[in-house]
Amino acid sequence: MSNTTIPIEDDPCDIIAKAMRGQNLSTEQLADKAGMNIEILQDLLAGGNRPKDIKRVANVLKLDGVALSNLPNYYPSIESPKGLYQIISPFGHAGVNAYIIEHGTTATVIDTGTNADELIQLIHSKGLKIARLLITHRHHDHTACTEAFKNTPVLYPEDLDHKALIKTENGPITSLDVSGHMSPARAFYYEGLETPICIVGDAVFAGSMGGTSGESTYKLSLKTAQNNLMTLPYTTVLCPGHGPLTSVKLEQKNNPFLSKC
Template identity: 30%
Template sequence: MKWTQIPLGPLQTNCYVVSDGQNCIIFDPGEEPQKIIQYIQTKKLKPLAILLTHAHFDHIGALDAIRDYYEIPAYIHEKEAKWLLDPALNGSQKWFPENPMRMKPADHILVNEQELTIGGFTFEVFETPGHSPGSVSYYAKEERLLFSGDVLFQGSVGRTDLIGGSESVLLKSIDTKLLTLSDDTIVFPGHGPVTTILDEKNTNPFLR
C-alpha cells in the first residue's frame, strides 16, 4: 500500500491518497480539489471512495467536488452525518460566514466500530471521539497504518473546545484505541507531519 500526504487550504489540512498502484482511497479532501485531482491523474489512479475522519469544515471543503468528479461514495460516522449539511455544526458558519459549507449527505453511514472493505483495501474503523463526537480513526492492520484525523498529532492531540469536544473523552480514545496498537504503527494525522505510536508514547507531552 502506497500513500501520499497533500496539505490543503489555509489550515494545511492533510488529505491522504492511499493506493495499491491502481486503485486508491481518499481521506479528508479538505480544500483545493484540483490539487487532489491532479495528483490522482498524474499517478493514473482510480478512486474508489472518500473516507472522512470527521466533519469539521477544514476536512470536508472539497468533498462534493471530488465525489462528483469521480462519482464515488463518501463515508462518515453517524454522529456527524448531519454536520455535512449544517454550517453551524461543521464550523464553517463561525470561521467563514461568507462561505458556509453545506455538503450533500454521505453515501454510507458508519455505525459502531467495524471492519470496512472497499475493493482491495481493508480498514478497521475505531470510534475515537473527543475532538468531535463522531471522530473515527482508520487502521490498515496488515500495513500498520493509522489515519487519525485530528485525534492524535506529532507531539500533540486534538483541540477539545469545539462542539461536542471533551478532553477526558479524547485522552481515553487515544489511550484505549490508539496507544494499544503496535509501536511501529505509522500515524497519519489531520495536520502536521507523520509520526509513529512509539514516538508519541515517548515524546508527546499530552500523553504523560
C-alpha cells in the same frame, strides 16, 4: 512538501491552553494550584520557555512534564510508506492534510482539505480509480471539497461503527472511534502497505491533540486516543489532520497528553 518541512501543530503554550480549557481551569486557578505567580503563567501561555515552571504546570494538568518541556526539540522523523500520499492544502500555519491510500488500481481518499485540486491531479497521474472517500470528522477544513467527489461513495463518521471493516482491493480498512475533538470522529487503520498506517484526523498530532470544547469532550478525547490509537502496533505510522507524520511509538514517548514516560 516533505515531512521534514511541515511544522509541528502546537507549542507548549498551546498544549497548556488546551489542557486548561479541557479541565475548565482559569489562569488564576491554575496559577494558584501550581503555586506560582500569575505573571509567570501568563508568560508561559505567551510562549515563554521556562522548563521548571512548565513541569510544575504540567503536574497540575496531568500532562507529562518532561515531554512538554522537551517539545520545542521534538520532531518526528517518519517516512511515508509506499502507497500513502499526504496532500497539504492551506489552513492555519501548518495547513490541513488529506491522504490517498493506493490499493493496486484503486485508491481511498481520506478527508478533502480545503483544496482538492492537487489530490485529484495526483490520483489521475497514477491512473487510479477513486473507490471511496472517508471523512475523519465534519470540521470544514476536512470536508470543504466533498463536492469534488460527486460520483464517489462518501462515508462519514456517523456511517461507521467502531471497528467496522471497509473492504478494499488489498485488505480491509478498520474504522476506529476517536471521538472527543469532535463527535463522532473516526480514524482509519490499514495494514495493506509495508507498515501499518492509521489516518487519525485531529485526534492526535505529533506532540499534541486536537482541542476540545470542555471537560466531558476532553476526557473522551483522552480515552479514545489511549484505548483505540496508543494500543495499535508501535510501528504504526500515525497520519494526523495537521502537521507531520508520526508513530505510535513516538507519541507514547513524546506526546504530553499520551506519554508513558
